[in-house]
Amino acid sequence: MDIDTLNQIKNNATLLHDNQRIESALSCLVEKLTLDYANKNPIFLVVMNGGLIFAGQLLSRLKFPAQIDYCHATRYRGNTSGGEIGWKVEPHMDLAGRHVVILDDILDEGHTLKAIIEHCRSRKAQSVKTLVLIEKIHDRKASPGMRPDYCELETPDKYVFGYGMDYNHYWRNSDEIYIFNPERNDTE
Ligand SMILES: O=P(O)(O)OC[C@H]1O[C@H](OP(=O)(O)OP(=O)(O)O)[C@H](O)[C@@H]1O
Numbered sequence: 146m147d148i149d150t151l152n153q154i155k156n157n158a159t160l161l162h163d164n165q166r167i168e169s170a171l172s173c174l175v176e177k178l179t180l181d182y183a184n185k186n187p188i189f190l191v192v193m194n195g196g197l198i199f200a201g202q203l204l205s206r207l208k209f210p211a212q213i214d215y216c217h218a219t220r221y222r223g224n225t226s227g228g229e230i231g232w233k234v235e236p237h238m239d240l241a242g243r244h245v246v247i248l249d250d251i252l253d254e255g256h257t258l259k260a261i262i263e264h265c266r267s268r269k270a271q272s273v274k275t276l277v278l279i280e281k282i283h284d285r286k287a288s289p290g291m292r293p294d295y296c297e298l299e300t301p302d303k304y305v306f307g308y309g310m311d312y313n314h315y316w317r318n319s320d321e322i323y324i325f326n327p328e329r330n331d332t333e
């Protein structure tokens with residue numbers, strides 16, 4: 146995609162959460178995680194690539210000891226609708242007996258988190274919780290009623306990008322979250 150088109154995608158998008166809103170969501174999450182994990186020696190398992198920005202901004206604010214690992218499972222591959230989940234990198238650390246918090250950018254249909262939760266349980270984690278920046282509201286969840294354990298932001302059932310979430314592999318670097326407007330672009 147050329148640079149003009151990519152700039153147009155962002156100019157034609159609708160701002161959903163500005164940086165101030167995201168910062169206050171991060172502050173709430175820091176409070177909750179501190180209450181729940183300060184004495185638990187947790188592992189934050191970051192789901193690449195989408196969890197990268199959120200993890201960097203959030204985890205550096207935590208004032209208690211924690212370990213960070215990552216994994217990479219993908220099902221969108223730059224598209225705006227998901228396919229089969231594929232593991233690219235499994236968690237490296239020994240999860241047995243540990244409190245694991247899976248950190249990702251978005252819970253959309255939830256197939257990604259569901260697969261990672263099952264993986265952590267199969268490796269005998271003592272507890273497994275989910276922490277996402279944003280939750281998409283619709284009734285197509287991988288398990289009916291599936292919700293993240295920690296999350297402060299919501300989006301309607303639209304494709305969103307920014308703050309780790311990509312449009313066609315771009316714009317993860319935006320510090321705000323936007324709704325993609327397909328009708329204003331001739332890309333899809
Ligand atoms: O709830 P779901 O419907 O499963 O979708 C959420 C997942 O999709 C995105 O990852 P993607 O597959 O695009 O990989 P990426 O992070 O490498 O872009 C996002 O980062 C989540 O991990």
Ligand code: HPA
Pocket residue numbers: 221251253254303304305306310311312
């Ligand atoms: O709305 C989305 N935006 C970016 N990545 C995603 N992965 C699942 N849903 C989305």
